Amino acid sequence: MKDFELKIFLIILFLSQIIAHSDFEQSNNFVSAQNFIKPNIESMTLDEKIAQMIMVRVSGKFYNQKSYSYKKIKDLIKNHNIGGIIMFYADIHGAYHNISLFQQWSKIPLLVGSDYERGLGQWMDGGTLFPSNMAIAATQDVKNAYTQGEIIAKEAKALGVHAVFAPVMDINSNPSNPIINLRSYSDLPSLVSSFGVSFIEGIQSQGIHACAKHFPGHGDTDIDSHTSLPIIKSSKKHLLENELAPFQSAIKNKVKMIMAGHLVVPALDSIGFPATHSNSIISKLLKNEMGFNGLVITDAMEMGALNSIISNDESVLRAIESGADIILLPIDEISSIQAIKSAVKSGRISINRINTSVSRILSLKEDSGLFDGLGMPDLESIGVVIGSKENISISKKITSESITLAMDKNKNIPIMPELDEKVCHLILSTDDNAKDYLKKFSNDINRTINNATEIFVNYKIDKFQIKKIVEKIQNHDLLIISSLVRIRMDKGESTIDKTHLDLLKSINNDTNIKSILVSFGSPYFENYNYFDTLILTYGYGPLSVEAVGNAIFGRANISGRLPVTLSKELKRGHGLIIKKRLSEFSIKKKYNMQFAESIIEDAINDKIFPGAQIFISKGENIILNKGFGKLTYESESAKVDVNTIYDIASITKVMSTVPLVMKLEEKKRLSINSYVTEYFPSFKGKHKEKVKVLHLLTHTSGISSYVEYFNNKNIFNEKDIIDDILNRDLLFEPAFGYKYSDLGFILLKNIIEKANRTDFEKLASNWIYRPLNMKNTYFNPDADKIIDIAPTEYDSVYRNKLIKGVVHDENTYMIGGVSGHAGLFSNAQDIAIFAKLFLNNGLWLGKRHFNKSTVQRFLTKQNLSNSDYALGWDTPALSGSSAGDFFSNQSFGHLGFTGTSVWVDRKNEIIIILLTNRTYPSRKNSGIYKVRRKFHNEVMKTLLSKNEAFPNQLDYN
Structure with a gap:
């Protein structure tokens, strides 16, 4: 038993030694609530007090433990007890690691700050990035500044940052200002005040401390204080009414911190001391006259404005004498601490002066929860809060509005x-x-x-x-x-x-x-x-x-207004409002379509189809967008309108399969010259190895047209159908014959899925219909859509019921309603969007969806054997085309078995869409061919120039 106890003791001793020599004494969250107890100022040494007033630069990058930077930071924190760090360039997890480590080293918790004027994304990938202050003001909505501040604070808190050195409250009254400029909200004090205060309120609503800068105002200068010392020559009256007004608003709204700028302002300090060194500006004006009782921090002491005119140590002493509580980024931290200590001992700076600043600093840390186990980096929150989809979406919205x-x-x-x-x-x-x-x-x-x-x-x-x-x-x-x-x-x-x-x-x-x-x-x-x-x-x-x-490109509204005056003509508040393009179509010119409409009405009366939906456009002009008749012949049937949905049958080929092949070609995941054997290695023998995607698209593959798989008791699913297609002999050698083939497009659907390893229906929705905002185009309609869908047929062979809201094609129904040749439901307005996309060579509402060269290639007749087809699309035959007699040779289109068609004339920019359910109540209904030709001819006669040569008499028989 004693041996066992000895072993346990030795193990514990061994582990304690490992932990003692580790930089991380807490393996879980690095720092626990018990680590920090708020010190009593009276018990602190002078060195400890002075060190609390020093804030040093760190990054979230990797520090090798043997590197100079690592050793220096560790020495400053562990041996010199500095009070705070300012985080610059970082990656998020690196910042989390380093802040946690540095807090673990510190005897008194560190105040962590950063310049998140535009959010964490300004300094680290993954954080939310906002536009500039001037952009925020251009939105005209102060709520955006509040929301921005709130999001920045939430992300900062997750990372363990307590102070955000923002907002910039400077008025950009000098257009030649090389450092403020966009960082200012406006050249108008009231605008700067309202947006700045809203930002402060957003930041401080989350328990993070905002810092208004650069007091008493850095806007009216053409000099960058990073390099030289600017002089502001305005009168005190002007300053009070302008530059100082936003800071007064910030004080009134309880901003926790104010940053002093490196600026000479003779009207406020007759001696000519920079504000950072000026007791008149910091203590008398800011604290006594303006009533600020929060914490004053200097701008970076390493900046050229000061170090070009005075030594670091003297500069630090003057800043403290002026009333500054925190010395930000002195050039030499240890030398600064020693200089302050010597000044206290010599009586130049009183111990009470030091105690006052330290008391403010400790109170700020207490407000951050640092003595209650709060304010530390939170790995779980980091992964949820920082750069969240919601935050980025809000930033995008604000940016767009600017x-x-x-x-x-x-x-x-x-x-x-x-x-x-x-x-x-x-x-x-x-x-x-x-x-x-x-x-x-x-x-x-x-x-x-x-x-x-x-x-x-x-x-x-x-x-x-x-x-x-x-x-x-x-x-x-x-x-x-x-x-x-x-x-x-x-x-x-x-x-x-x-x-x-x-x-x-x-x-x-x-x-x-x-x-x-x-x-x-x-x-x-x-x-x-x-x-x-x-x-x-x-x-x-x-x-x-x-x-x-x-x-x-018209994809978004333009609503921003100038927050600054640029010229006599371009004044503050000016901005042209442009609404985004909601459609490529409009109604500009009316045509008399009475005779064309009468053809459709006669067809309904002759029971060639119970109803129809028509869309006609020329250029951007909508000529006709209208419903005719009813969904069925029954008297109680609903009328067809522009919202009626149709089973578009084989138009599925050109509205799903063809554009997906185009997308995959552009993504270099598929080629029209790819062989079918690349995707189905068993497809061999008797010329099968020669079949390309090109042949499937042009119906020149030799694959059979159609097989009633739904009537075959040995066929149960899509795999069985594919196997049967692959095992069938070709009707002819590829490219040496023409046979319209649904089976070829069934193969294409599966090739597309193999090429992208994604479901066909999902691809079509994500790549085509959703980006084009085609809200009424889909496979397998939801139940709530069925009321708007025209029925196709009373199926007495396979399903023995009225077909409404499910695909008419039996083979497609058998495999789940989604295929490359049929299954799509849509309406004329959505098909018009799709047709216009091709008419525009791949553009819709200012966004390119396909390359121009891709569209033109797929719309070009391939001249293979007896095929009139382009790549998937039909083109007008020399005689007897369903397009009629007047579509140009630059036209393309497609038909659907259920009585649907779309034809587009590129030369004349004409789109004609005719959707019917001619298969109701039976597919045996005939007459659609003659009606379609007659209708197309009458529409084209009306739309084309009167000088166009037309036959004197048209034969529709």
Whole structure:
């Protein structure tokens, strides 16, 4: 027993030694509630008190334990007891790890802060990123600032960050300001106040501390305090009414922290001390006159504004003398601590002065819950809260609302990609990374407008280079100019490069090209007359870049308004409102379709079909969108209207199988020249190895047309059908004959699923119908849709009931209602969207869904054997076509067995959709062929030019 106890003791001793030498004393959450007890100021040493006033830089990147950075941070925390850290560049889990580790090292919990002006995403991938303050103000909705603050605070809290050094409360009253600019909400004090206060309220609603900056106002300067010391020359009266007003609002609304800026303001400090060093500005004005009793933190003491004029140690001492509580980022932390200690001992700084600041700091930490086991990083919350789908969705919405159309002289917005054939995208920036920042926008342009030219100018240019660029641009229809001016420290830029402006002037003077300038960054330009259209994003973050693409192509509303005044014409509050394109169709011109309509009405009276749904358009003009007759011949039957749904039978081929093959081709997962044997290796013998996807699409594969599998007692499922198709002999050698084949499209459905390893129905919905907002197109309709569906037939052979709301085709029904040849339900309006997509060469509502070359290839007649088919689509036969006699040779279309058809004339931009349930009550009903031809001919006669040569007499017999 004693031996056993000894062994246990030795094991415990061994484990305790391992734990003692580990950086992580807590294996679970690193830090427990018991670790921290709020210290009594009286019991703290002078060194400990002073160290609480120091905040140092850390990152969330990996630190090797032998590295200088790791050893330095550990020494500052463990041996010098610094009070806080500010987190910069990081990945989320790295930040979690490092904050947890640093807190575990600390005797008194660390105050963790960060510059999350635009959210965690500003500093780390995965966090939510918001647009700039100026963009937030452009939305005109202060609730957006509150929501932004709330989300930032929630994400910061999950990471263990307690203080957010935001918002910027500076008024951007100087357009030449190279560091505030977009970071300001506005040039109007009341706007800055209202948006800034809302942000503060959002931050502090979650128990996180907001910090208004840069007191007493950094907006009215053209100097960056990161490099030099700005001087604000305004009078005190002006400052009180303008620069100081937002800070007064923040104080009134109980902001917890205020950051002092490195600014000389003679009207507030006659000696000329920077605000950070000025007792007159910090203690007398901010605390005594304005009533701020919270915590004052300096701006980074390492910045050039101070260290270029004074030593680090003296700068730190003057900041404390001015009334600052936290010294942010001194150049030398240990030297700073020693300098403060010496100043206290010499009597220059009183111990009471130190105690006052330390008391505020400890109270702030207490408010963060740091002495109650709260305020620590929470791994579980990190995975749920940071960068959540909901947060990003809100940020996207806010970003979209910020896009501002300041000017549009020639109504270039929205861009109609189908009209502007030759487009040039000119990127102007002096930033080497501009092309990377704008990559998503460039890709959007190139995707939407195939073969757009791109010119990137990221250097100063001379007159000769300007001339060369203008020559390249001249032969285009539309010029999209992306101007990116980054507002960042040490850059010193606030507007477009002068030589780039000269280029814009030359383009304006020497060409007639339509021009759209998109400003990614600073909205300020010397001259706004050098372009037709001006769109402002107020930033170059990925969400802004994405949002402006949606805006210019009409995919989103444009509703932003200028939060700053740019010129006499472009004043604060101005902004053109553009509604997104909800449809490619409109009713602009009326045609007399009375005779064409009478053909349909006569057919209903002759019981060729009980009802019909018709859609006709020419260009963007809807000629007819109407229902005729009823769902059935019964007197109590509902009338057909534009919402009636039809089983479109074989139109399924071109509305599901064909576009999915196109998508897979563009994704390089399938080719029309792929052999069937690549997907079905058993498909061999007697020319089978020669069958390509191309042959299946053109009905030249030699595969049989149709087999009644539903009547075969040995066929039970789709696999059995596929096996039978694969084992059948071909009717002819591929490409040397024509036989319309449903079986070939049954194979295609399975090839598509194998190529993408995804369910066919899901692919069609996700890739085609949902992106096009085709809400009435689907396989296997839900029960609540059945009331709107036209019945197809009384099935007396297989199902022995009225077929309504389930697929008419028996083979498709047998395999679950989804096939490559049948099964789709839709209405004329949805089919019109799909037809217009092809008429527009792959574009719908400003978004490209297929490459132009892909669409044109699939609509081109393949001229294989006796087939009139393009790739999946039918084309008009030389005689007797269901399209009638007047569709051009650039037309395409398809029929469905149930009495449905769609025909599109590319040359004349005409779409005619005729949906009927001619199979009701029996498929034996005939007459649809003659009616369809007659109807098409009368419509085309009406729509085409009167000068078109028409036969004097038409034979419909």
